[in-house]
Amino acid sequence: MSGPSTYEPKYAxxxxxxxxxxxxxxxxxxxTFPSPRNLNYWYTFGGILALCLVVQILSGVILAMHYVAxxxxxxxxxxxxxxxxxxxxxxxxxxxxxxxxxxLAVYMHMFRGLYYGSYKAPxxxxxxxxxxxxxxxxxxxxxxxxxxxxxxxxxxxxxxxxFFGAVPVVGESLQEWLLGGYSVDNATLNRFFALHxxxxxxxxxxxxxxxxxxxxxxxxxxxxxxxKTKEDTLAFHPFYTVKDAFAIAAFLVIFAIFLFYLPDALxxxxxxxxxxxxxxxxxxxxxxxxxxxxxxxxxxxxKLAGILLMLGAIIVLFIxxxxxxxxxxxxxxxxxARWFFIFFIFFCFVLGWCGAGTxxxxxxxxxxxxxxxxxxxxxxxxxxxxxxxxxxxxxLGLIEKPLKRPDSITKAVLGDGKHGETLAxxx
Amino acid sequence: MAFKTPKNILLGTVLVxxxxxGMAFAAGGGVHGDYKMKHPDWSFKGATGTYDRAAAQxxxxxxxxxxxxxxxxxxxxxxxxGDKGAPFYLEDYPNPSDNPYVKxxxxxxQVADIDSETGDEIERPGIPADYFPDPFPNEPAARASNGGxxxxxxxxxxxxxxxxxxxxxxxxxxxxVPKPADVELTPGLHWNxxxxxxxxxxASPLSDDLVSYEPVEIIDHGKSKIVDxxxxxxxxxxxxxxxxxxxxADPKLEQRKSIGLMTIIYLLxxxxxxxxxxxxxxxxxxx
Amino acid sequence: MSDSSTTxxxxxxxxxxxxxxxxxxxxxxxxxxxAAIGWPLVAQMGKAADTLAAGSxxxxxxxxxxxxxxxxxxxGKPVFVRHRTKAEIETAENTDISDCPDPETDNERLVPDNxxxxxxxxxxxxxxxTHFGCVPVGEAGEFDGWYCPCHGSHYDTxxxxxxxxxxKNMEIPxxxxxxxxxxxxx
Numbered sequence: 001m002s003g004p005s006t007y008e009p010k011y012a013x014x015x016x017x018x019x020x021x022x023x024x025x026x027x028x029x030x031x032t033f034p035s036p037r038n039l040n041y042w043y044t045f046g047g048i049l050a051l052c053l054v055v056q057i058l059s060g061v062i063l064a065m066h067y068v069a070x071x072x073x074x075x076x077x078x079x080x081x082x083x084x085x086x087x088x089x090x091x092x093x094x095x096x097x098x099x100x101x102x103x104l105a106v107y108m109h110m111f112r113g114l115y116y117g118s119y120k121a122p123x124x125x126x127x128x129x130x131x132x133x134x135x136x137x138x139x140x141x142x143x144x145x146x147x148x149x150x151x152x153x154x155x156x157x158x159x160x161x162x163f164f165g166a167v168p169v170v171g172e173s174l175q176e177w178l179l180g181g182y183s184v185d186n187a188t189l190n191r192f193f194a195l196h197x198x199x200x201x202x203x204x205x206x207x208x209x210x211x212x213x214x215x216x217x218x219x220x221x222x223x224x225x226x227x228k229t230k231e232d233t234l235a236f237h238p239f240y241t242v243k244d245a246f247a248i249a250a251f252l253v254i255f256a257i258f259l260f261y262l263p264d265a266l267x268x269x270x271x272x273x274x275x276x277x278x279x280x281x282x283x284x285x286x287x288x289x290x291x292x293x294x295x296x297x298x299x300x301x302x303k304l305a306g307i308l309l310m311l312g313a314i315i316v317l318f319i320x321x322x323x324x325x326x327x328x329x330x331x332x333x334x335x336x337a338r339w340f341f342i343f344f345i346f347f348c349f350v351l352g353w354c355g356a357g358t359x360x361x362x363x364x365x366x367x368x369x370x371x372x373x374x375x376x377x378x379x380x381x382x383x384x385x386x387x388x389x390x391x392x393x394x395x396l397g398l399i400e401k402p403l404k405r406p407d408s409i410t411k412a413v414l415g416d417g418k419h420g421e422t423l424a425x426x427x
Numbered sequence: 428m429a430f431k432t433p434k435n436i437l438l439g440t441v442l443v444x445x446x447x448x449g450m451a452f453a454a455g456g457g458v459h460g461d462y463k464m465k466h467p468d469w470s471f472k473g474a475t476g477t478y479d480r481a482a483a484q485x486x487x488x489x490x491x492x493x494x495x496x497x498x499x500x501x502x503x504x505x506x507x508x509g510d511k512g513a514p515f516y517l518e519d520y521p522n523p524s525d526n527p528y529v530k531x532x533x534x535x536x537q538v539a540d541i542d543s544e545t546g547d548e549i550e551r552p553g554i555p556a557d558y559f560p561d562p563f564p565n566e567p568a569a570r571a572s573n574g575g576x577x578x579x580x581x582x583x584x585x586x587x588x589x590x591x592x593x594x595x596x597x598x599x600x601x602x603x604v605p606k607p608a609d610v611e612l613t614p615g616l617h618w619n620x621x622x623x624x625x626x627x628x629x630a631s632p633l634s635d636d637l638v639s640y641e642p643v644e645i646i647d648h649g650k651s652k653i654v655d656x657x658x659x660x661x662x663x664x665x666x667x668x669x670x671x672x673x674x675x676a677d678p679k680l681e682q683r684k685s686i687g688l689m690t691i692i693y694l695l696x697x698x699x700x701x702x703x704x705x706x707x708x709x710x711x712x713x714x
Numbered sequence: 715m716s717d718s719s720t721t722x723x724x725x726x727x728x729x730x731x732x733x734x735x736x737x738x739x740x741x742x743x744x745x746x747x748x749a750a751i752g753w754p755l756v757a758q759m760g761k762a763a764d765t766l767a768a769g770s771x772x773x774x775x776x777x778x779x780x781x782x783x784x785x786x787x788x789x790g791k792p793v794f795v796r797h798r799t800k801a802e803i804e805t806a807e808n809t810d811i812s813d814c815p816d817p818e819t820d821n822e823r824l825v826p827d828n829x830x831x832x833x834x835x836x837x838x839x840x841x842x843x844t845h846f847g848c849v850p851v852g853e854a855g856e857f858d859g860w861y862c863p864c865h866g867s868h869y870d871t872x873x874x875x876x877x878x879x880x881x882k883n884m885e886i887p888x889x890x891x892x893x894x895x896x897x898x899x900x
Contacts, residue, residue, distance in 0.1 A: 037714050062758055079502040079582070082679070084763040087754035089679040090686070234712065242708045245744075246701035253694045260687020261474060264586060272587035272676075273579070282623060413713050506767045524767050544774065556767040693747060700740040707736055 005029050034233035035240050036221035038409050042116075043219070044247030045109040051248055052102040053207065057200050059095040060144075067147065069193035071186045074149035075274040093263045099141050100266040101255050103289035106134060115341055117329030118220040124321040126217070129210040131317045136203050141287065143196040146189065150271030151281050157184045157192070159284065166304045183277065223412050224329025225405060232409040283358070291355030292348055295378040296385065298359055309382065316389045323389055325397035333403040337396050344388045347381040354378035462604055462620035464597050467666055471592075471673055474688070477681050478674050480645040481654035483514035486671025487532075489664050492638050494581065497573060497629075500559035502582035503675050505533035509555070512681040514674060518646065524555040536560055574615040576628030585669070585676035592673050597621045599665035602631035633661045770900030772892060775836055783852050785841065788899050792849055793887055794841040795897075798871060803834045805858070806872035813876075816883045820872045823883070827891035838897065839873045840887050845880035860884070 007028040009015040018025055066085050068077040081088035110130070113119060119127035146157040161184065165175040180187030218227060227233050234240070258265065266288060270281040286294050297310040316323075331338045357363060357374040365371035406412035458464055470479040487508070490500070508515045509523030520526040533553035538560050542549045553560070562578075563569035570577050585591035598621040606618035612626060619627040640656035640663075657663050674680075771788050773795055778784050783796040798806070803820070811817040823839070824832045841860075843850050848864035855861030856877060857870035867878030874883040889899040 037712065039714075058755065062755065065759065066762075076502065080762070080764065083502065083507065084765075086757045086760050086762065088758060088762070089683065090754055091758060093683075234714075238708050239712070242701065242705045246698065246705045249694055249698040249701050253691060253698060256687060256690050256694055260683055260690060263683070269587050269589045269591065272583040504764065504767070506763070510763070522766075544777070556764070693743075693750075697740070697743050697747060700736065700743055703736045704734075704740045707734060 006032060031235070031237040033215060033236040034227065034230070035219050035236050036227055036232060036409055037234045038221050038223065038413050039219065039240065040222055041247060042108070042112040044244050045105050045112060047244035048105045048248055048251050049102070049109060050207070052098065052105055053200070053204060055098050056095065056102060057204070059091050059098060060200065062091050063095055064197060069147070069190050071149060071189055074147065074189060078148045093259055096267060097255065097259045097263060099144065100258070100287070100289065102137065103141070105251070106137065110134070111345060115331050116220055116222055117224050117324070117331065119321045120324065120329050121321070122217045123220060126210060126213045127321055128318055129206055129213060133203060133206045133210060135314060136199055136206060138290070140196060140199040140203065141289070143192045143199065145287060146192045147196060148271060149189065149275045151273045151275055152268045152271040152284070154184055154275035154277065155280055155284050156286060157188065163307045166307050168304070220329060221409060222330060223332060223406065223409065225409060228408050229410065285356055288352065292351035295351040295355035296382050298375070299378045299382040313385060316386065320389060324393040326400060328402040328405070333405050334396070334400055335403060336400050337393070340388060340392050340396070343384065347384045350381040351378060351385065354381060459620035459625050462601060464593060465600070466593055467596055469592050469673070471680060475684060478514065479670055480514055481643050482667045482670040483674050484643045484645070485640055486667040486669070487514060488638055488640070489668040490671055493632055494668065495562060497562055497578040498581045499561040500581050500675060501561055502558070504556060504558045505529050505553055506555040507678060508532060510678060512678060514671065529555045533557060574628060578629070581672055581675065583676045585673045591676065592669050594621060595672060596665050596669045599633055600662055633664050635660050638664065770898050772896055772898050774896050776895040788887065792841040793899055794839050796837045796852070798835055798837055802871040806870060809870060809872070815875050815881065818874060818883055823872055823886055825889055827894065837873060838886065838889055838899070840885040842884065843867055843880055844875065844882040844884065
């Protein structure tokens with residue numbers, strides 16, 4: 001939907017620049033980009049995520065100025081940041097809480113994409129780039145969590161690098177190559193720091209491609225019907241800049257509540273203990289945003305199978321555009337799929353809950369001392385997770401009858417026959 | 428539709444936030460079944476809570492006279508005691524190194540050093556820039572003096588345990604809870620219902636009147652105030668040292684909360700203004 | 715369906731017309747917030763509390779023989795303490811300072827001890843060339859004081875700049891006499 005550029009340079013300097021590097025044109029086209037007029041608040045998470053990335057990169061670069069990547073000094077350097085560096089406590093908390101906020105927003109963004117069918121043609125590449133962004137985010141978060149060199153950092157790194165040890169034949173060599181030693185040690189910490197600094201810029205590059213692809217094919221919208229006329233769209237600025245800005249401010253309120261009043265609520269107490277290779281913490285669990293995958297990992301009793309399953313849970317997202325073949329994008333018009341989608345969200349939460357629990361503990365009690373263990377619950381939820389993508393969506397694609405859809409966005413918004421309203425922003 | 432979605436988002440956000448907080452809190456707690464955790468009303472809890480200066484000052488005394496025999500506080504420097512928000516902060520001494528309390532306390536400790544002339548290992552009185560000295564020269568020495576157990580560093584102890592202030596307080600006051608008959612203790616271990624696994628190498632550290640409290644002077648809203656010494660019961664000392672260690676674990680708590688309040692008020696105002704701008708921009712547009 | 719009277723989606727607000735109070739207030743509030751968050755991002759690069767509290771050093775003068783120079787590290791910079799010879803002191807005191815680029819008498823470069831007496835035999839200064847921060851070599855240069863090998867600055871026996879590109883005399887650090895023989899720098 002990126003039609004011909006409507007930008008016309010007004011001043012001589014702007015004209016001069018436009019002939020050489022049309023960067024002002026690029027910005028202007030970005031601002032005037034025609035967006036569907038019916039985007040709701042779920043569509044503001046893209047802007048929120050852009051802000052999250054900026055916050056993480058800014059605070060991260062600053063922390064790197066004070067952090068020391070050395071097993072003997074890393075923990076102490078973080079303590080120094082929290083105690084002695086001017087505003088270090090604020091920046092360190094901002095980075096740690098910011099990671100959680102980033103994932104909170106990315107999950108909202110992904111659920112939105114799933115519900116409104118934003119992965120369907122012609123937006124497959126946007127979706128795949130989004131999955132790649134999510135994957136790099138997970139890698140970055142994991143690497144970053146190692147850096148404070150607390151107990152959870154150390155044991156998290158030990159467990160996750162252990163995944164690579166499960167690869168047949170070469171597993172052990174691969175794991176040791178990754179660690180640069182027999183175990184998580186100084187070499188590991190240093191390379192994790194280097195990669196943790198690098199990946200966010202890879203992330204920024206991927207985000208650039210994600211947005212480029214979005215601007216090439218145009219935004220999806222809640223009814224999933226493509227824009228047909230100019231009436232269907234509004235200029236990105238000021239309509240969506242102001243809406244996104246409002247959403248960002250509201251999101252920052254939640255961010256600030258965590259940052260200033262619950263800075264440790266999303267972390268683990270054990271990470272305030274310096275890494276000790278001789279003692280594993282009693283309850284070793286990943287950060288909340290990894291819990292569903294952790295539950296899938298533990299849902300099968302075999303090491304390799306667990307890892308493959310967990311990997312599969314992410315890979316299945318990449319191929320989703322070809323699994324869901326239904327011609328209607330938005331679940332607003334797919335009454336059956338909508339229910340399955342609601343169950344899907346429910347089971348994602350169930351998986352998270354199982355990830356936090358101990359597998360053999362009773363999750364759903366029946367009478368005294370008996371009931372369903374977290375292990376069994378996570379198996380049920382894992383089956384649903386995969387069934388949703390591999391069975392339910394493909395089958396519904398063939399059989400589901402959609403509801404009657406409006407002809408266009410404008411008709412959906414205005415109803416038939418209402419005209420004459422202006423599309424210019426109010427002064 | 429315009430009103431439906433913001434509500435959905437709000438609902439969704441609340442749901443997600445509460446469930447992730449729930450998941451994060453889920454792990455924890457290994458208290459023995461018969462013991463009921465006490466939950467003192469800590470002054471530093473809540474959105475506007477601050478440290479109880481008098482209690483934290485007494486807590487310093489408990490740490491100095493009791494805990495410091497075995498436990499280090501290695502990330503805390505003497506000068507920290509005189510920082511803004513710290514137990515011994517004085518407005519007249521913005522530079523904590525000049526604070527008379529800090530100077531006296533520092534000089535009261537012996538700090539290991541190297542004689543710059545001879546290269547010999549020496550001990551000298553501390554200065555404000557020094558960190559609290561480790562009671563043991565190294566880890567094997569610490570283990571050797573404590574029956575093989577390593578006394579943990581206390582700098583961040585209150586943050587290093589779930590619900591750390593309550594944990595620490597209850598650990599210290601629950602030594603007199605009788606051991607269940609079926610529990611066998613190896614020599615050198617003690618029964619404690621709050622400790623993970625209920626067996627602890629540390630013998631009961633506190634007993635009534637172990638330290639002699641003196642009245643402390645605190646500055647309350649710019650006015651000097653003398654706080655009388657309470658009786659040095661185990662509960663009192665446990666509560667005081669918890670106040671002190673809560674401060675060592677989170678020395679910026681008071682700045683954090685006051686900046687947080689301003690930030691949130693600001694963000695709420697900004698949100699309202701942006702919402703009004705949004706309504707204005709979209710005034711004539713149906714969507 | 716498309717109505718010719720509707721303006722295009724790309725229409726912008728009419729610039730120059732009355733700007734709404736709400737927009738102004740919002741913009742100003744957002745700008746103020748951006749400025750406020752900028753401060754911690756800048757301030758974090760300043761000296762941290764542990765750096766500010768970096769200890770002072772004590773130097774025992776009695777161990778420095780006549781004609782010897784002691785070099786000690788203070789705040790990451792070398793401090794020179796030179797036990798000057800009689801000849802060096804005389805040269806330093808009898809220099810016509812009007813010729814110097816940074817005129818200072820030798821006495822102005824000393825700190826009195828607890829009895830209020832100057833101790834001209836001990837010259838204490840930060841051993842950093844005021845040109846670009848190299849450490850000058852002692853008992854060298856055209857004035858037999860210090861010579862900076864980096865860009866050829868000559869200092870005299872009082873540490874004053876006499877020739878070369880350096881603009882100022884070598885700095886005197888803050889120090890006091892703890893007793894007759896010990897000084898405390900910082």
